[in-house]
Amino acid sequence: EVQLVESGGGLVQPGRSLRLSCAASGFTFDDYAMHWVRQAPGKGLEWVSGISWSSTNIGYADSVKGRFTISRDNAKNSLYLQMNSLGAEDTALYYCAKDISGAGTYYFDYWGLGTLVTVSS
Amino acid sequence: EIVMTQSPATLSVSPGERATLSCRASQSVSSNLAWYQQKPGQAPRLLIYAASTRATGIAARFSGSGSGTEFTLTISSLQSEDFAVYYCQQYNNWPETFGQGTKVEIK
Numbered sequence: 001e002v003q004l005v006e007s008g009g010g011l012v013q014p015g016r017s018l019r020l021s022c023a024a025s026g027f028t029f030d031d032y033a034m035h036w037v038r039q040a041p042g043k044g045l046e047w048v049s050g051i052s053w054s055s056t057n058i059g060y061a062d063s064v065k066g067r068f069t070i071s072r073d074n075a076k077n078s079l080y081l082q083m084n085s086l087g088a089e090d091t092a093l094y095y096c097a098k099d100i101s102g103a104g105t106y107y108f109d110y111w112g113l114g115t116l117v118t119v120s121s
Numbered sequence: 122e123i124v125m126t127q128s129p130a131t132l133s134v135s136p137g138e139r140a141t142l143s144c145r146a147s148q149s150v151s152s153n154l155a156w157y158q159q160k161p162g163q164a165p166r167l168l169i170y171a172a173s174t175r176a177t178g179i180a181a182r183f184s185g186s187g188s189g190t191e192f193t194l195t196i197s198s199l200q201s202e203d204f205a206v207y208y209c210q211q212y213n214n215w216p217e218t219f220g221q222g223t224k225v226e227i228k
Contacts, residue, residue, distance in 0.1 A: 061216045
């Protein structure tokens with residue numbers, strides 16, 4: 001059974017940093033691209049970032065480019081999102097999602113339950 | 122960035138009736154479009170990919186159509202468990218983008 005479990009969320013002050021993790025199991029992690037998608041309270045879905053199986057193909061939404069860094073450790077079956085210079089607009093539930101391909105340019109067949117990031121002083 | 126626009130924002134439908142949801146792309150995404158269903162407090166669930174292919178385990182009452190810039194999700198006979206928010210997503214280009222969602226509510 002595919003499982004994606006996010007962690008690392010919490011309350012953080014504006015301008016500070018946070019690192020999210022996603023632990024994957026139930027599939028061959030290094031065969032697939034992975035993504036982060038966020039959802040602000042009461043709002044819709046926003047793709048944040050994606051990374052191919054080999055980390056050679058990485059993309060970011062314009063809203064986070066230069067502040068967020070996605071990475072993965074295939075040996076640990078884990079996906080990460082380093083978030084710097086956080087602002088109130090980054091407050092959201094952050095989902096980890098599995099791509100159906102290794103390249104990262106497709107849709108998402110499994111999602112985690114999300115980890116909540118709240119940016120507030 | 123490709124902008125995805127869904128309509129209507131809210132659709133009020135009686136159980137057993139047909140629901141038709143629309144999604145428009147600001148430029149062609151070919152057939153690289155997916156639909157997701159999200160219920161309160163849950164993660165999104167993949168319904169349709171490649172514009173018209175049902176994902177594994179998805180009921181036949183869900184169907185998708187369209188290509189290029191105009192897409193439709195049809196639920197042929199709404200069941201109680203279908204009342205939710207539906208999102209379209211284009212994966213033709215990065216950044217992948219979602220529509221703002223259509224809420225299907227009980228009439």
